[in-house]
Amino acid sequence: MVLTGAEILIRxxxxxxxxxxFGYPGGAVLYLYDALFQQDDIRHVLVRHEQxxxxxxxxxARSTGKVGVALVTSGPGATNAxxxxxxxxxxxxxxxxxxxxxxxxxxxxxxxxxxxxVGVTRPCVKHNFxxxxxxxxxxxxxxxxxxxxxxxxxxxxxxxxxxxxMAQCEFxxxxxxxxxxxxxVVRGHQGQIKRxxxxxxxxxxxxxxxxxxxxxxxxxxxxxxxxxxxxAPVANTLMGLGGYPASDRQxxxxxxxxxxFEANMAMHYCxxxxxxxxxxxxxxxxxxxxxxxxxxxxxxxxxDPASIAKRVKVDIPIVxxxxxxxxxxxxxxxxxxxxxxxxxxxxxxxIEEWRGRKCLDYKFSNELIKPQFVIQKLWEVTNGxxxxxxxxxxxxxxxxxxxxxDKPRRWLNSGGLGTxxxxxxxxxxxxxxxxxxxxxxxxxxxxxxxxxxELSTCRQFRLPIKICLLNNRxxxxxxxxxxxxxGQRYSxxxxxxLPDFVKLAESYGHVGIRVEKPGDVEGALREAFTTxxxxxxxxxxxIDRSENVYPMVPxxxxxxxxILPAEEL
Amino acid sequence: xxxxxxxxIENESxxxxxxxxxxxxxxxxxxxxxxxxxxxxxxxxxxxVTAGSDEIIEQITKQLNKxxxxxxxxxxxxxxxxxxxxxxxxxxxxxxxxxxxxxxADIFRARIIDVTDASYVxxxxxxxxxxNAFIAAVDPALLIETVRSxxxxxxxxxxxxxx
Numbered sequence: 117m118v119l120t121g122a123e124i125l126i127r128x129x130x131x132x133x134x135x136x137x138f139g140y141p142g143g144a145v146l147y148l149y150d151a152l153f154q155q156d157d158i159r160h161v162l163v164r165h166e167q168x169x170x171x172x173x174x175x176x177a178r179s180t181g182k183v184g185v186a187l188v189t190s191g192p193g194a195t196n197a198x199x200x201x202x203x204x205x206x207x208x209x210x211x212x213x214x215x216x217x218x219x220x221x222x223x224x225x226x227x228x229x230x231x232x233x234v235g236v237t238r239p240c241v242k243h244n245f246x247x248x249x250x251x252x253x254x255x256x257x258x259x260x261x262x263x264x265x266x267x268x269x270x271x272x273x274x275x276x277x278x279x280x281x282m283a284q285c286e287f288x289x290x291x292x293x294x295x296x297x298x299x300x301v302v303r304g305h306q307g308q309i310k311r312x313x314x315x316x317x318x319x320x321x322x323x324x325x326x327x328x329x330x331x332x333x334x335x336x337x338x339x340x341x342x343x344x345x346x347x348a349p350v351a352n353t354l355m356g357l358g359g360y361p362a363s364d365r366q367x368x369x370x371x372x373x374x375x376x377f378e379a380n381m382a383m384h385y386c387x388x389x390x391x392x393x394x395x396x397x398x399x400x401x402x403x404x405x406x407x408x409x410x411x412x413x414x415x416x417x418x419x420d421p422a423s424i425a426k427r428v429k430v431d432i433p434i435v436x437x438x439x440x441x442x443x444x445x446x447x448x449x450x451x452x453x454x455x456x457x458x459x460x461x462x463x464x465x466x467i468e469e470w471r472g473r474k475c476l477d478y479k480f481s482n483e484l485i486k487p488q489f490v491i492q493k494l495w496e497v498t499n500g501x502x503x504x505x506x507x508x509x510x511x512x513x514x515x516x517x518x519x520x521x522d523k524p525r526r527w528l529n530s531g532g533l534g535t536x537x538x539x540x541x542x543x544x545x546x547x548x549x550x551x552x553x554x555x556x557x558x559x560x561x562x563x564x565x566x567x568x569x570e571l572s573t574c575r576q577f578r579l580p581i582k583i584c585l586l587n588n589r590x591x592x593x594x595x596x597x598x599x600x601x602x603g604q605r606y607s608x609x610x611x612x613x614l615p616d617f618v619k620l621a622e623s624y625g626h627v628g629i630r631v632e633k634p635g636d637v638e639g640a641l642r643e644a645f646t647t648x649x650x651x652x653x654x655x656x657x658x659i660d661r662s663e664n665v666y667p668m669v670p671x672x673x674x675x676x677x678x679i680l681p682a683e684e685l
Numbered sequence: 686x687x688x689x690x691x692x693x694i695e696n697e698s699x700x701x702x703x704x705x706x707x708x709x710x711x712x713x714x715x716x717x718x719x720x721x722x723x724x725x726x727x728x729x730x731x732x733x734v735t736a737g738s739d740e741i742i743e744q745i746t747k748q749l750n751k752x753x754x755x756x757x758x759x760x761x762x763x764x765x766x767x768x769x770x771x772x773x774x775x776x777x778x779x780x781x782x783x784x785x786x787x788x789x790a791d792i793f794r795a796r797i798i799d800v801t802d803a804s805y806v807x808x809x810x811x812x813x814x815x816x817n818a819f820i821a822a823v824d825p826a827l828l829i830e831t832v833r834s835x836x837x838x839x840x841x842x843x844x845x846x847x848x
Contacts, residue, residue, distance in 0.1 A: 234699060235699075235702070238699075238702065238703060238706055239706055239710050242753070243753040243754075246698075246699075263753060295753070296756055296848065297694075297695055297753060297754055297755055297756040298753050420751065421747050421750070421751075422744065422747035422748050422750075422751050425740070425743065426744060
């Protein structure tokens, strides 16, 4: 069948079972939008800024595991999308971003709304393509979806010049795709698996450090089985929260800069560290030399060989898909005799002692709303079952620490790039993917204003997101660092001339609530999640302005050099 | 330590910039880079000369392998290999220097490939050290310009980088 490039794109998206395309039209994508208009399978979500289109597609992807799709025009459409693309790249979210491009004859002529999209996005994509001929379009899109979802997932950009979207050719969608240059390893090396099992069974102080790879490969159940068999404590990174049930006794919380005392101490003093789909980044292990000074054996499972031995020396590297490797480990362990539970008894006694420090305790106040209290109430009111999309800053860490995630794909945040403004569009993507689910956006007054225009999109599509704004009229994380390390010189970290968020929400047609007393927190949340279940509710919590995120490992310090709240008071 | 890395890459526009972009983005050292299509025109072969600790070289090879267009990567320095580079030099060739330059070219087994009343263009291939030695042997006052291709490398014996 002979189709235009635009029609081919639609057919390819249908073949890939794409439900939603988040986008914004423009000159270079007029034919693509025309083709979108003439079909009903794929729903187009008109956002208010291209950055939000990519974040929303990303939120859709993170909450489902499917590939998210965004569609933007050439030039500024593409450059606006870059932050979204880089955000997805850092956290390995599977995306296909389709950008319009000026017609091939105009490329390189400094044409109106021309930008070298492939060049601009190259450092922050898994791969990208410029489609020069309409006959390459179908195969390129097939490759794009395959690359985005397989191996270590990531965003793939497909740049389509306007004349390619108009040109015609015979359409055939390839069933299979093979690329000689791309063959991700799936199963772990059997010899390494054996060595890892030996080490883990012999360890007296085993520790599991699990990251986003567990969630990406749908390995939460396998991880839980392994942790139980080994009787090992588990810490989940910021990207890995929900990969192991937070309510389980073996869960120690998050490691790293704002991790728990027990998780950081266990990371440091274990004798065998099993790292699963995590990358020992600077926010997790702090000072590398300090971390390396303590003798421990490290097993590192990752699908990306470049993540292994990048920052720390590893004794047993295992390249492979997390789920497959965990199944291999389980198979090997289950075939042998049961590990002796007595071997870890002393280790658990030590961990319970660390836990006894109750590092997440905070001083409750009857006068000032503590942000930690808001998150705890949010957890109670939603029975711990909401999808929580967070922005970036103090509120993000409080949400990570106090909303105890028991299941994967319920915690959406920008862990790697740390992009302020992701919260609302992430919540939108998640709400489209899970129409009946409770979706909360935990945000700050700085972050929310970076994509606040999306309140309009939420109105258009009647998205019943609950926005929990922890409003301290400061760029709180910046202020915290300035307080601690820059002589309390609060340079540029205050927020003046804030809008009345209640009126703002109302002007978009939503419900707005302002909460100023701790006693009103729970009531407001209940009202939002029950009375206004089907509406977007924007709750402006006026929180204690001086609250800081603790524990904290200051930059350049080691994991055991945490500042705990008690020491600060 | 200096390493010579060879790789096969899809012969597509932008492939070269993916490699050079990787080096600049991650702060890796790049001494020279040569690239040309192979006998199978769908592929290019690239020789990269870089320097770094073992950890950095390991990361470089892993990051190169991670690029979707890269088909195969090998660190030639891990085993016996041969390196060759091409040097073209334009020198003044008048008076006594005319004979002198001819003599130096002969000693290095270089070839004079262009002659005018006042100049020669001399072609020399060899490893980096030989090319450096040749340039050092020429009176700087006689050097008009030089151009070097960057190193090409191949493994000795049976070892080969191919599909």
